[in-house]
Amino acid sequence: MRKPFIAGNWKMNTNSASAVALAAGLARQLAGVETIDVAVCPPFLYLQSVAAALSASNIALGAQDVYFEGNGAFTGEVSVEMLKDCCCSYAIIGHSERRHVLGETDALINKKIAAAIAGGLLPIFCVGELLEDREAGKTTQVVADQVKKGLDGLCPERVQAVTIAYEPVWAIGTGRTATPAQAQEVHAMIRSLLEKLYGKDIARALRIQYGGSAKPSNTAELMSQPDVDGLLVGGASLKVEDFAAMVKAIA
Numbered sequence: 001m002r003k004p005f006i007a008g009n010w011k012m013n014t015n016s017a018s019a020v021a022l023a024a025g026l027a028r029q030l031a032g033v034e035t036i037d038v039a040v041c042p043p044f045l046y047l048q049s050v051a052a053a054l055s056a057s058n059i060a061l062g063a064q065d066v067y068f069e070g071n072g073a074f075t076g077e078v079s080v081e082m083l084k085d086c087c088c089s090y091a092i093i094g095h096s097e098r099r100h101v102l103g104e105t106d107a108l109i110n111k112k113i114a115a116a117i118a119g120g121l122l123p124i125f126c127v128g129e130l131l132e133d134r135e136a137g138k139t140t141q142v143v144a145d146q147v148k149k150g151l152d153g154l155c156p157e158r159v160q161a162v163t164i165a166y167e168p169v170w171a172i173g174t175g176r177t178a179t180p181a182q183a184q185e186v187h188a189m190i191r192s193l194l195e196k197l198y199g200k201d202i203a204r205a206l207r208i209q210y211g212g213s214a215k216p217s218n219t220a221e222l223m224s225q226p227d228v229d230g231l232l233v234g235g236a237s238l239k240v241e242d243f244a245a246m247v248k249a250i251a
């Protein structure tokens with residue numbers, strides 16, 4: 001069975017003191033939780049101090065993005081090696097805010113995913129449709145296209161390193177969560193696509209998180225769906241009590 005995986009995406013929030021306080025609070029609240037994988041993804045600047053605050057915990061560290069080149073003249077970018085050097089295990093790649101606010105393309109996302117896996121970082125690969133896509137009946141087409149392009153060229157062994165996060169853009173930060181049935185429908189579609197591309201074993205093993213206004217009050221019903229294997233949490237991951245409640249509800 002797939003081990004549930006919940007990750008907190010802190011986005012461009014916290015400061016040096018509040019990031020450490022949040023991490024330390026989670027480490028205290030979640031001591032002994034082992035039946036699910038938990039990660040937090042703070043801003044790059046606070047990775048090292050958060051890593052120190054989490055050092056005695058089971059909570060893993062992730063970055064919110066990564067660049068695909070190893071090093072060199074790429075002003076402002078951060079490499080896989082740098083993230084590993086700061087104790088990261090995961091990197092969120094292709095988040096909708098990076099796609100739609102910062103203009104990332106499927107081709108760039110694909111390079112980042114390949115580089116992350118090659119360097120030993122586990123991608124949390126985000127996909128999701130806009131409201132206009134959903135209203136036009138294009139959800140399956142858009143999400144399937146993002147999955148195919150994001151994973152293009154990866155051999156099945158490498159694909160096993162990936163967690164997919166289905167995040168309908170209209171549900172992110174809006175308080176408008178997808179219904180459990182809407183989430184399940186897309187998750188099942190993604191899993192059957194993975195089966196076609198990489199075979200049954202890999203499709204069964206890959207974890208698919210849901211993201212978009214996930215919070216303590218909807219965690220249990222979202223997680224009750226057979227193809228929802230975890231959550232990628234934005235707003236609710238910024239409060240120790242909320243994120244800890246979600247982890248405990250799943251565990």
Ligand code: PGA
Binds near residue numbers: 167172175213
């Ligand atoms: P949200 O964000 O939980 O605040 O909707 C989720 C995400 O963007 O990963």
